[in-house]
Amino acid sequence: MILSSLLAVAAVGSDFFGVRSAHDHSSSTRRETIWFESPAKAFTESCLVGNGRLGGMLFGGVSSDRIALNEITLWSGGVHDQNRKDAYKALPAIEAALMRGDNPAAEALVNKTFTCDGPGSGFGNGKEGPYGCYQTLGDLQLQFFGPTGKPLPESVEGYKRSLDLNDAIATVGYSCGGVIYKRELIASAPAGALVYRVTANIPSSFDIAFHRAEHAEYFSCGSTLAMHGTLPNGTGGDGLKYVCLSRVRCVDGGHVQAEGNHLHVSGATEALVYVTAGTNYKGPVAGKWDGDDFEAKCKTRLDAVSTHLWDGLLHDHEKDYHALYGRVKLNLESTKNSALPTPKRMIAFAKGAEDPALAALYFQYGRYLLICSSRPGSLPANLQGLWAEEYATPWNGDYHLNINLQMNYWLAETCGLAPCAEPLVEFIRSLVKPGEETAKQYYNAPGWVTHVISNVWGYTAPGESASWGATNNCSGWLCDHLFQHWEFNPDRKYLESIYPVLKGSALFYLHSLVKEPKHGWLVTQISSSPENAFELPDGRQASVCMGPTMDMQILRRLFSQTARAARTLGIDKEFAAELDLTATKLAPDQIGREGYLQEWLEDYKETDVHHRHISQLYGLFPSDEITPEGTPELAQAAHTTLERRGAASTGWSTAWRINWYARLHDPDLAYRSLKLLLKPAFAADGLPAPGLGGSYPNLLDAHPPFQIDGNFGAASGIAEMLVQSQPLRAGEDPVIRLLPAMPKEWASGSVFGLHARGGYEVAVEWRHNKIITASIKALSSDGEVRLLPGEHVVITIRNKPIHVKKAADGVIIFALKRGETAKLRPAQEI
Numbered sequence: 001m002i003l004s005s006l007l008a009v010a011a012v013g014s015d016f017f018g019v020r021s022a023h024d025h026s027s028s029t030r031r032e033t034i035w036f037e038s039p040a041k042a043f044t045e046s047c048l049v050g051n052g053r054l055g056g057m058l059f060g061g062v063s064s065d066r067i068a069l070n071e072i073t074l075w076s077g078g079v080h081d082q083n084r085k086d087a088y089k090a091l092p093a094i095e096a097a098l099m100r101g102d103n104p105a106a107e108a109l110v111n112k113t114f115t116c117d118g119p120g121s122g123f124g125n126g127k128e129g130p131y132g133c134y135q136t137l138g139d140l141q142l143q144f145f146g147p148t149g150k151p152l153p154e155s156v157e158g159y160k161r162s163l164d165l166n167d168a169i170a171t172v173g174y175s176c177g178g179v180i181y182k183r184e185l186i187a188s189a190p191a192g193a194l195v196y197r198v199t200a201n202i203p204s205s206f207d208i209a210f211h212r213a214e215h216a217e218y219f220s221c222g223s224t225l226a227m228h229g230t231l232p233n234g235t236g237g238d239g240l241k242y243v244c245l246s247r248v249r250c251v252d253g254g255h256v257q258a259e260g261n262h263l264h265v266s267g268a269t270e271a272l273v274y275v276t277a278g279t280n281y282k283g284p285v286a287g288k289w290d291g292d293d294f295e296a297k298c299k300t301r302l303d304a305v306s307t308h309l310w311d312g313l314l315h316d317h318e319k320d321y322h323a324l325y326g327r328v329k330l331n332l333e334s335t336k337n338s339a340l341p342t343p344k345r346m347i348a349f350a351k352g353a354e355d356p357a358l359a360a361l362y363f364q365y366g367r368y369l370l371i372c373s374s375r376p377g378s379l380p381a382n383l384q385g386l387w388a389e390e391y392a393t394p395w396n397g398d399y400h401l402n403i404n405l406q407m408n409y410w411l412a413e414t415c416g417l418a419p420c421a422e423p424l425v426e427f428i429r430s431l432v433k434p435g436e437e438t439a440k441q442y443y444n445a446p447g448w449v450t451h452v453i454s455n456v457w458g459y460t461a462p463g464e465s466a467s468w469g470a471t472n473n474c475s476g477w478l479c480d481h482l483f484q485h486w487e488f489n490p491d492r493k494y495l496e497s498i499y500p501v502l503k504g505s506a507l508f509y510l511h512s513l514v515k516e517p518k519h520g521w522l523v524t525q526i527s528s529s530p531e532n533a534f535e536l537p538d539g540r541q542a543s544v545c546m547g548p549t550m551d552m553q554i555l556r557r558l559f560s561q562t563a564r565a566a567r568t569l570g571i572d573k574e575f576a577a578e579l580d581l582t583a584t585k586l587a588p589d590q591i592g593r594e595g596y597l598q599e600w601l602e603d604y605k606e607t608d609v610h611h612r613h614i615s616q617l618y619g620l621f622p623s624d625e626i627t628p629e630g631t632p633e634l635a636q637a638a639h640t641t642l643e644r645r646g647a648a649s650t651g652w653s654t655a656w657r658i659n660w661y662a663r664l665h666d667p668d669l670a671y672r673s674l675k676l677l678l679k680p681a682f683a684a685d686g687l688p689a690p691g692l693g694g695s696y697p698n699l700l701d702a703h704p705p706f707q708i709d710g711n712f713g714a715a716s717g718i719a720e721m722l723v724q725s726q727p728l729r730a731g732e733d734p735v736i737r738l739l740p741a742m743p744k745e746w747a748s749g750s751v752f753g754l755h756a757r758g759g760y761e762v763a764v765e766w767r768h769n770k771i772i773t774a775s776i777k778a779l780s781s782d783g784e785v786r787l788l789p790g791e792h793v794v795i796t797i798r799n800k801p802i803h804v805k806k807a808a809d810g811v812i813i814f815a816l817k818r819g820e821t822a823k824l825r826p827a828q829e830i
């Protein structure tokens with residue numbers, strides 16, 4: 001249907017309901033707020049909202065305001081096969097070069113014969129190519145006028161702009177010439193819309209318009225604005241089509257009029273600006289897509305949302321949001337600094353003013369960002385989550401699979417956001433079919449495989465350069481997320497549904513293993529340790545290799561998880577046994593000459609000793625084959641590796657360090673990394689400053705540039721500092737451990753709602769660095785809790801002390817029925 005005719009039918013005039021909001025935002029509970037004293041000059045100062053699909057970045061200007069918009073499917077490019085046909089025929093020559101230790105020759109061959117067929121990701125610039133690029137939907141621009149009809153001056157009184165994480169609402173307020181202006185923005189998941197409420201205490205006027213720098217047409221009709229367009233598919237044709245609609249409804253007096261490509265609102269004390277968007281995304285990822293009907297569906301959403309007033313919309317939005325956000329509470333005790341605007345608070349913290357509550361805010365911000373960018377039925381959070389103001393977003397705003405996408409989801413299970421992992425699960429499933437073709441063309445192998453980069457179009461081929469694009473352990477790593485989702489939320493049906501995906505991945509790697517000549521270990525036949533390179537004894541450099549440590553660790557995990565899944569389901573007995581046996585033949589973790597964990601099969605010198613990727617520590621986190629209890633020498637080697645690489649790095653690498661140090665039970669170094677991540681990455685004017693890592697004024701992570709993985713990785717790291725549930729030794733049952741890496745600076749506090757493997761919800765309260773009380777609730781099934789209490793405790797269920805079994809290493813075991821809560825107290829207090 002033609003969009004203009006759709007809108008003409010629907011054009012509605014202004015409504016005069018005269019209803020003022022009765023909603024009161026003040027509440028006695030502590031609020032987690034990021035706030036500013038001035039409008040944002042860059043999106044790194046803006047306030048972010050999102051409903052999993054539609055996002056907004058509120059700049060909050062006085063005379064002119066901007067909400068940068070996003071729709072998570074808005075990608076250029078399209079579904080294109082970039083597999084090099086019959087590339088596997090080159091394998092024997094590459095393998096032969098690797099077997100004789102001539103890695104540079106192997107690398108030259110990979111570059112020539114084993115990269116993608118086509119431009120691939122365009123080295124991060126794939127916008128005009130078939131790979132495509134995630135990009136902004138455009139801007140909603142607002143222009144405000146004072147009582148005389150002139151644009152508002154920039155200098156106003158009492159300016160405040162804030163993002164309230166407790167209710168997921170962004171607010172701007174100020175007064176000018178005695179007039180009080182207030183605006184509030186939500187991204188409502190139930191309504192599928194952004195709603196911006198614009199109020200003033202006298203009748204006021206403003207204009208709104210859409211702006212997009214390319215591929216956009218606009219029109220207006222009645223009280224509705226439209227922007228629509230078609231992105232290029234990268235091979236000379238039309239790609240994704242999109243539409244974005246906005247409607248203004250005057251609530252308390254006022255009038256809306258379409259004037260050219262904008263709407264003019266006059267005489268209103270309260271107006272609601274509704275925004276909906278949609279695309280005809282038809283990629284391979286299963287979701288609740290609008291399809292060819294996207295314009296009509298987008299308009300239906302607009303019609304529906306615009307029948308509602310603010311209070312009702314806010315009520316539904318908060319109810320929906322609280323159901324996720326409210327699952328976890330973290331109180332690290334406030335300091336006076338929470339009264340400072342966020343950028344000043346960050347500066348004070350960097351200068352040494354302790355501020356535990358800032359860490360709690362950063363933790364909840366990570367959870368907030370995931371709730372806003374990853375909801376069931378949609379796509380996973382990309383490199384920027386959901387928020388991009390660019391058309392050529394850095395690294396195409398894609399899904400990098402050698403750390404970044406995985407890090408985005410580390411917090412999902414531990415931080416009570418399992419439903420937010422659903423888009424990742426669907427995304428992984430969508431890679432199986434294209435990944436089977438890639439396995440066939442490149443390795444002549446069964447099963448499926450992905451390499452380093454992917455997009456919403458099912459890209460699984462290697463990247464365009466051997467130095468980073470040959471890494472092929474990524475599908476194995478993704479499978480860990482499928483399995484952990486089950487470990488945290490045991491459900492047989494779900495396990496049945498993911499088993500074929502695990503099996504397909506395991507089959508691929510089983511097929512790809514070769515015997516390395518020195519020890520006869522089984523290793524991956526052609527690979528690289530993500531993005532790092534090494535020097536051969538003769539001084540030549542290369543990245544391409546056999547069996548880097550990370551590959552071996554990922555395969556051990558994949559094989560054991562797949563075998564465990566098969567046994568749990570009572571199927572594929574022989575296959576499970578084959579996986580177990582093969583795992584014992586894989587190259588082991590090795591300690592290098594300076595006591596570090598070797599990154600490669602040989603003790604090569606890395607070309608960059610401070611490289612941001614420390615992939616050989618995958619075995620420490622997110623995996624659990626290296627633990628202080630089970631493998632103390634390897635744990636020490638991991639520690640040495642980390643200190644050798646140094647503390648300063650990119651945002652995500654710093655965030656990974658928090659998780660690593662937490663697993664090494666080193667609170668001081670975990671906290672050091674968290675501090676580095678919170679270091680201001682901005683100059684006095686608030687704009688990004690040169691440097692490595694840190695955070696922007698709105699607490700977004702600086703790679704630089706902005707990359708959201710550090711935010712998510714840090715939230716996961718903070719959770720790991722407070723509660724862990726991996727086994728003490730690989731292959732054993734999970735053990736819940738309370739406050740395993742709690743820094744002395746967080747002397748008193750409480751956390752509620754962190755999740756543990758086996759389906760448990762955990763709460764802990766501590767004072768003066770000692771646990772006062774804790775509780776464990778069985779969410780999914782009856783089971784046996786294994787707990788490392790750290791000190792002598794008494795456990796009660798329904799106020800009655802219960803019997804606990806004592807196991808090795810101070811672990812205690814007790815039975816807990818589904819729905820029951822066990823309470824723990826130090827023995828002397830009972």
Ligand code: FUC
Pocket residue numbers: 383395400404531612613650652703707
């Ligand atoms: C990987 C990292 C880079 C960056 C990019 C998006 O390639 O090595 O640091 O995070 O992904």
